[in-house]
Amino acid sequence: MTDQSSTPSKTEAVEVAPAVQKSSRTKMGLRKQDFNIFLIVIALVMLAPFILNPFPEGSGMAQFNAGYPDLMQRFVIFGIFAIGFNILFGLTGYLSFGHAAFLGVGSYAGVWMMKLLTMNVIPAIIVSTAIAGIFALFVGFISLRRSGIYFSILTLAFAQMSFSLAYSVLTPITGGETGLQLALDDVRLFGTAAVDGSIPATNLFGLAMRDSFELEIGGWLFTFNAGYYLSAFVMLAAFYLSVRIFRSPFGMMLRAVKSNQQRMNYTGLNAKPYTLAAFVISGMYAGLAGGLMVSMDPLAGAERMFWTASGEVVLMTILGGAGTMIGPVLGAGFIKYMENIVSKINETILHQWFYWLPDGLEDFVIALIYPFIGKGWHLTLGIMFMMVVIFLPGGLVEGGQRIAGLFKKRKASTSDDDTTPKSAPQAAE
Amino acid sequence: MGILEVKGVNKRFGGLQALGDVNLSVAENSVHAIIGPNGAGKSTLLNVLIGKLIPDTGSVMFDGLSVLGRHPHEICQMGISRVFQTPEIFGDLTVMENVMIPCFAKRDGAFSLHAIGGVDAETDMIDQAEEMLTEVKMIEKRNMLASSLSRGDKRRLEMAMCLVQQPRLLLLDEPTAGMARADTNNTIDLLKEINEKRKITMAIIEHDMHVVFSLAERITVLAQGMPLVEDTPANIKGHPKVREAYLGETA
Ligand SMILES: Nc1ncnc2c1ncn2[C@@H]1O[C@H](COP(=O)(O)OP(=O)(O)O)[C@@H](O)[C@H]1O
Ligand SMILES: [Mg+2]
Numbered sequence: 001m002t003d004q005s006s007t008p009s010k011t012e013a014v015e016v017a018p019a020v021q022k023s024s025r026t027k028m029g030l031r032k033q034d035f036n037i038f039l040i041v042i043a044l045v046m047l048a049p050f051i052l053n054p055f056p057e058g059s060g061m062a063q064f065n066a067g068y069p070d071l072m073q074r075f076v077i078f079g080i081f082a083i084g085f086n087i088l089f090g091l092t093g094y095l096s097f098g099h100a101a102f103l104g105v106g107s108y109a110g111v112w113m114m115k116l117l118t119m120n121v122i123p124a125i126i127v128s129t130a131i132a133g134i135f136a137l138f139v140g141f142i143s144l145r146r147s148g149i150y151f152s153i154l155t156l157a158f159a160q161m162s163f164s165l166a167y168s169v170l171t172p173i174t175g176g177e178t179g180l181q182l183a184l185d186d187v188r189l190f191g192t193a194a195v196d197g198s199i200p201a202t203n204l205f206g207l208a209m210r211d212s213f214e215l216e217i218g219g220w221l222f223t224f225n226a227g228y229y230l231s232a233f234v235m236l237a238a239f240y241l242s243v244r245i246f247r248s249p250f251g252m253m254l255r256a257v258k259s260n261q262q263r264m265n266y267t268g269l270n271a272k273p274y275t276l277a278a279f280v281i282s283g284m285y286a287g288l289a290g291g292l293m294v295s296m297d298p299l300a301g302a303e304r305m306f307w308t309a310s311g312e313v314v315l316m317t318i319l320g321g322a323g324t325m326i327g328p329v330l331g332a333g334f335i336k337y338m339e340n341i342v343s344k345i346n347e348t349i350l351h352q353w354f355y356w357l358p359d360g361l362e363d364f365v366i367a368l369i370y371p372f373i374g375k376g377w378h379l380t381l382g383i384m385f386m387m388v389v390i391f392l393p394g395g396l397v398e399g400g401q402r403i404a405g406l407f408k409k410r411k412a413s414t415s416d417d418d419t420t421p422k423s424a425p426q427a428a429e
Numbered sequence: 430m431g432i433l434e435v436k437g438v439n440k441r442f443g444g445l446q447a448l449g450d451v452n453l454s455v456a457e458n459s460v461h462a463i464i465g466p467n468g469a470g471k472s473t474l475l476n477v478l479i480g481k482l483i484p485d486t487g488s489v490m491f492d493g494l495s496v497l498g499r500h501p502h503e504i505c506q507m508g509i510s511r512v513f514q515t516p517e518i519f520g521d522l523t524v525m526e527n528v529m530i531p532c533f534a535k536r537d538g539a540f541s542l543h544a545i546g547g548v549d550a551e552t553d554m555i556d557q558a559e560e561m562l563t564e565v566k567m568i569e570k571r572n573m574l575a576s577s578l579s580r581g582d583k584r585r586l587e588m589a590m591c592l593v594q595q596p597r598l599l600l601l602d603e604p605t606a607g608m609a610r611a612d613t614n615n616t617i618d619l620l621k622e623i624n625e626k627r628k629i630t631m632a633i634i635e636h637d638m639h640v641v642f643s644l645a646e647r648i649t650v651l652a653q654g655m656p657l658v659e660d661t662p663a664n665i666k667g668h669p670k671v672r673e674a675y676l677g678e679t680a
Contacts, residue, residue: 019572020525020548022555029547249533249551250544252522256530259519266479266517267531267590268505270539277542 034243037326041239045232048072049222056219060352064341069212069225071340075333076228076235077292082316082328083235083242084285088278089314090323091251093258097152097310098139098159102132102283104166104305106290108173111180111300118191119200121209121230121295125288132287133280140279144272147261159310166302179301202295204230209296227296234292235329238285243325245281254278286313315381319388321395330396338377345373432457432630433478433598438487440473440654447473448484449654455598460624460631462641462662465651471634472514474651475600478632479511480504491598502539508597512604514634516583518590520576524567527575528558528589535594561593565619581612585619592623599623601633605640617643642666 027035044051053067066072081103089095106128113124143154166174174180182199192200201208209227216222245251253274256264261271294300303309312335320331350366350373357365372380392398431454440448447470455461463471476482478489480501489496496504519527532554537543549555562568565585570578575586584604591599604620605613617640623629624644635641641648641662648665650657657670665671 019523020529020555020558022549022552029545029550031547031549244547245544247547247549248544249529249537249546249548250542252526252530252548253533255522255526256519259521260517263517263519263590264530265501266481266505266511268502268534268539268594269530270500270502273540277544281544 028240030243031247034247034325038240038243041326041329042236045076045236048075048228048232049224053220053222057221058219063344063349066337066341067223069210069223069228071336072225072228073231073292073296074336074340076231077289077296078313078316078332078336079329080231080235080238080292081286081289081313082320082332083238084282084289085313086282086317086322086324086328087242087245087254087285088282089317090328091246091254091258092275092278094144094147094275094279095152095314096143096155096279096282097307097314098143098155098157098162099282099286099313100307100309101139101159101162101305102136102286103290103293103309104162104300104302105135106132106287107294107300107304108166108180108290109287110291110294111182111298112173114182114202114294114298115186115188117189119188119202119298120191121202121204121291124202124295125234125291128291128294129284129288132290133284136280136283136287137276140276140283144275144279156307156310159305160307163302163305163307166305174300174302177302179299182298199298202227202298231292231296234288238288239325239329246325250274250277315385319385319395321397324394324397327395327397334396335381338381342373342380343375343377347374431455432492433632434488434490435474435478436488436490438474438477438484438489440470440477440482440484446654448477451487451651451654451656453649453656453659455630455632456647457630458624458628459646460620460633460644462645462648463632463634463651464636464638464641464648465657468653469651470654471651472602473654475511475602475632475634478504478600479509505534505594505596506539509600510591510594510596510598511600512584512587512591512602514602514606516580516587518575518583518587520574522575523571524562524573524575524578524586525558525571527586528561528593529554531590531594532557557593561589565589565592566615581608584608585616588616588619592627592629595627596629598630598632601631601635603634603636605635605637613637613640616640620644 028038030038049067049072051067052072053065055061055065081099085096085099109131110124110128113127117123139155139158143151143158146154167176184194184199186193194200201210203209204226207226209230210225212223212225214221214223253264253269256269257271257275264271290300290304316331316335317328318331319334320329321327347366347370350369351362354362354365370376388395394401433453433455435451435453438448438451439446451470451474453463463474465471473482477484478496480496480499480503483497491504491507491509494507496507496509519530522530529548533541533543536554559568559571562571565588567582567585567589570582575583578586588604601620605616608616620631620633621644624631633641633644645662647659648662649659650665650671658665658668660668
């Protein structure tokens with residue numbers, strides 16, 4: 001681009017929106033490079049049962065496989081949660097510390113739909129999203145009277161209140177400490193209360209969410225789970241919608257909120273409804289995630305609203321890259337992988353890995369690694385998080401862009417590729 | 430009667446009388462300058478006009494409607510735009526986006542939920558913004574981050590953001606402060622052209638007498654929050670009170 005020379009080297013946003021340009025749209029109303037990102041996400045999500053199971057069953061590395069339904073569902077569901085959170089935090093800069101409340105409310109609403117209406121997950125998913133949206137409207141309306149740290153504290157207060165209420169006075173609705181469960185004597189107006197003496201499975205027009213198709217190739221076992229693919233489909237839709245929001249006039253206004261609210265007001269724009277709309281949309285994403293969660297496993301507990309759960313989605317978004325489109329998905333996958341895989345490595349496994357070392361050295365190496373695995377995975381995550389915040393403020397996405405940048409520089413510098421005019425990751429060195 | 434009528438406006442900050450009984454009338458399509466030494470209350474007066482501050486007493490009428498008690502975004506939608514003393518722009522956004530946002534604000538009002546259709550598809554808005562950027566000679570910088578612009582360019586960008594909304598009254602707070610001579614002259618020409626071509630009324634605060642005397646049709650002199658005199662540039666130049674309060678100080 002022409003302007004590179006006149007730009008003082010300032011720290012710049014990692015994913016500066018590509019230049020506003022007429023008729024640069026291609027398929028599905030997306031810009032070319034957005035469409036390509038979308039295609040990559042589709043491929044990753046659809047092929048996840050393969051990609052996440054790279055090691056043959058029974059091999060020493062098999063414990064690093066993440067391609068089982070339960071975990072894959074969690075990847076995409078938390079992906080939705082983080083995508084929504086990013087619409088608020090990434091675009092407007094308002095840091096909510098209470099978004100787990102919307103996920104929790106969505107979960108309860110979903111289970112209630114299954115108790116009252118049907119085990120078909122569609123009403124549960126829709127109503128979860130709607131109820132979370134209404135709750136977010138209320139919480140947002142009050143919390144957005146303040147900004148900065150006060151806003152964060154207000155959202156945290158709301159979430160902790162919801163958590164406490166769910167445990168105490170709201171027990172008739174939430175099931176209190178045991179959580180909200182299905183029962184044999186539930187109403188289920190449009191379904192059956194029980195099948196063969198047990199609670200029927202959650203399903204999509206008869207297709208049970210727990211149904212899986214297993215494919216064995218050589219030593220590998222791949223599982224294709226109905227629930228996963230439903231969640232994956234919803235996640236792709238949620239991702240697509242977020243890309244459209246990012247590139248819309250509304251999305252531009254949200255970035256304006258983050259950049260300079262004063263100027264916004266003196267430009268004739270009311271920043272408040274924009275922020276509130278972003279808050280409600282992200283709350284609805286959280287509710288959607290909650291609804292999907294109970295569609296996979298129809299049980300909702302108050303711990304889902306605990307402040308650590310709210311903190312987790314903040315970590316996911318920042319780790320992956322706040323304000324980038326794909327970052328939150330990466331962050332969610334990364335953290336859920338650590339939580340479920342790294343946490344399972346124990347001392348015995350370490351001994352298996354390092355048995356070939358001389359005894360003294362083996363013990364020494366294991367003693368070094370041990371604090372970072374198993375229950376110590378939080379330590380690893382914490383260190384990684386600090387490294388990212390300090391060295392890669394744009395998260396994993398920035399890391400990826402820098403690596404890609406290195407390759408591009410090596411390839412001829414004459415290529416007139418001007419699609420991303422101002423991603424200048426040279427700043428931080 | 431002017432398009433802007435300020436009557437008996439008082440504003441105190443604690444013990445400090447920032448504005449004392451200010452009366453001001455700005456005629457439609459004119460360029461009205463407000464001058465005065467540092468701390469005279471010029472910026473405070475503009476803050477009152479755009480709804481950033483509410484005066485203790487007095488009235489401010491714009492085109493027959495009171496602006497007092499209205500939100501800044503409402504006042505802007507009425508047709509009053511302001512260029513700030515230190516440029517207020519969207520630093521994290523590109524130059525082009527900075528100009529498109531006011532275009533959308535003008536077309537869609539203070540809030541609209543255009544969340545699905547892309548910015549790229551808004552060809553009318555893009556044309557408008559590009560035209561404006563061409564007019565202020567910044568079109569080749571359209572994809573730069575606004576925060577990376579030079580100070581002079583930031584001012585010009587802010588001016589473009591105001592002008593693209595076709596305001597009826599443009600308030601400028603020291604629009605040439607910190608500019609080189611050549612840039613200052615360009616800005617004078619630009620403002621003249623805007624006033625003649627677009628028929629935009631302007632109230633301008635300025636330290637640079639060269640700018641004031643090249644542009645203004647009427648001048649109000651403020652000192653310690655009080656309007657000293659209001660007259661034509663020719664008369665102001667020779668006014669003894671003004672020399673004493675203002676010109677004398679800077680000479
Ligand atoms: N928000 C404020 N709070 C307290 N004092 C203020 C505030 N804004 C301006 N002042 C004071 O009011 C007086 C007028 O300021 P200002 O309008 O900025 O003068 P200028 O004519 O140089 O633009 C100054 O003494 C300034 O210190
Ligand atoms: Mg001033």
